[in-house]
Amino acid sequence: MIDIDFLPQTGFVFMLVFSRLGTMIMLMPALGEASIPPRVRLIFALLITGVMMPLVSGSFGTIPQTVPGLAIAVIFEVAIGLFVGLSARIVMSALQVAGNIIAMQMGLSFAQTVDPTQGTQGVIVSTFFSMVAVTLIFATNLDHLLIAAMRDSYDLFKPGQALPVGDFSQMAVKAVSGAFKLGVQLSAPLVVFGLVFYVGIGILSRLMPQIQIFFITVPANIGFGFALLFLILGAMMSWFLQGFEQSMTVFVH
Template structure:
């Protein structure tokens, strides 16, 4: 007959609950896996499977009772670590959608909005197009598998424990977010430059021929130039996404090391 004590049961639960909290927080805040279209059962099931795979590889260490005050503190740490990892990667998607938003407004498509069920809001059509393109590139480049590998490595950089969180780690994530919004502006600059030149040419044309209906002629020309510039930019999105994602993983690695006090 198999018998075990309450202390052993608590230790077994602790080895599963703490990694599960970090993994669930990452899945909930990460792109694609954290979308509302993904059922909650799928998210929980995937997190549980990943926990069963990762938990045996963690270093053996005494863990506090999850029901104690110390255990709740450790549980909160794991949730914060997972949320910051997913948030750092989701910022890439937000930056590229921001670039599409800027480009769409310059093209005159600021009024063309579609309902985005993921964020429960209305999104400009160019931003939604780039968001779908980035999501497909994210899967095609196997970056979702790289994200899960970084999750497994995070338990080595920031092992489960009750050490206090370092405030400098959150500054690293904030700086990463600031650089990404600059990246979004740089991504939209080719379209902005092309449309600026088009608008200047249309302005000169209007001054030289006042009888010309600028609204009937300018809008189709602006759209054509905008879509042409967008077609030239699209092939470079996948390499830029891969580069940005590698930088995101480096940021996550530094964040985890700083959380661990290194």
């Protein structure tokens, strides 16, 4: 006779692992982009859960005997998945900050398009940055770091323990401030260019008031801005990937 007594415990562990990892995958950059069909993301989450479950099943205790106990266990796992996934997603928002600053500096604030990585409308510079960043995350194997963060999250946040709300709050504030700082750093060269450019235009308009400055400023600003942007794009993306890697190593041992 086949012993099936293990099935309830196995189903319980699978449900909790899927609750955490599925939430992470739906939010993480590269793995959970809005351009990826939900069905594909769901299948990927189920596959990752099947691979991870044997590795982390020892972290789980016995099945709670009450429905509220089961619900609380699922809610805790979803909350942890939300925190880790949003932490990675917040870092990607640095590109939105940088893109908006650069677009404003270059006079492209009204040039908007749909961002396939976010599923929302944004300035064209931010959309370009997001697409390049997602491509480079896969090209540099940083997606492996995301999967490692999923596995090591069970060492940081063990199932069945109380949620470290205080730590969550501190890390969230640090992640938001770090993303804003990174965005400003990425856009700094274009900000300096804008200051120098407009000072030069101001001096030129004083020296030669007969020139129609407006008809010169707009195309020159866009042209020189794009030239500088593509000159420093490699360094910008390298700096972003370094910041992204540092932010995710918090969850990796």
